Amino acid sequence: MLRHILPTAALAVILASGAQADDGRAKLTIVYDQQLPNVEGKSIKAVLVEYGPGGASPAHTHPKSAFIYATVLEGAIRSQVNSGPAKVYHAGESFAEFPGDFHRVSANARSTEPARLLAVFVVGTNETNLTNFED
Template sequence: MFRLKNTVMAMFVATGALMGAARAAAPEAIVAPLMTKALDDYPGKEALMITVTYPPGSVDPVHRHHAHAFIYVLEGAIVMQVRGGKEVTLTPGQTFYEGPNDVHTVGRNASQTQPAKFMVLLLKDEDAPVLVPEK
């Protein structure tokens, strides 16, 4: 779990640095790993479950996961979009999916005053990065 937590946190710190001055003004997402599990029926694959908390005004960098990502909103409202898809605002109980080839172009808290929290289940290659910055 220690390796997982450090890997996830280091990945988000690195992507935040890539966003430059414009990103510095927005608060960063808080990522908390919940569990990781090797998928024995699918050699080389694992499931990773995390929670993401967006402080008010939080915005993600454009990125991809190279994974199947299943998102479930727990609190607040979030805005999501993948390249070529429609921008959607999601509230508690709603879901969103990102495929391995999707580029996540919009990920942000819909509110400037209230936090938002969601859970993500990633089905990915073992030891693959959780997030890869994109242009």
């Protein structure tokens, strides 16, 4: 059983105030961080990603140890991983990223309403930088 949900404020990784910065970037907040008791050196970390209308994140990678499962909670997210096609995911739909993947596009697919997704990482416990932006 997963326990010990840590307070969001104590774990916040905020790139901007509000759902989107003036430069259109997303707001990222770690909402869960738990070491796996049966897999030494691995943790589950969940990140809430909030995009304002028309918002986007720069191209990025994640730690080489990271497997990511993402679910769209609200709105629609446009995503492109590696050289695959760009795809729009709507609320309730999910996608995965594998270790070493390059996330070329991650954006709100709509210009008039916000979008949110929950990205759940299985990652090395010592990883502190979950997203490496390419800009």
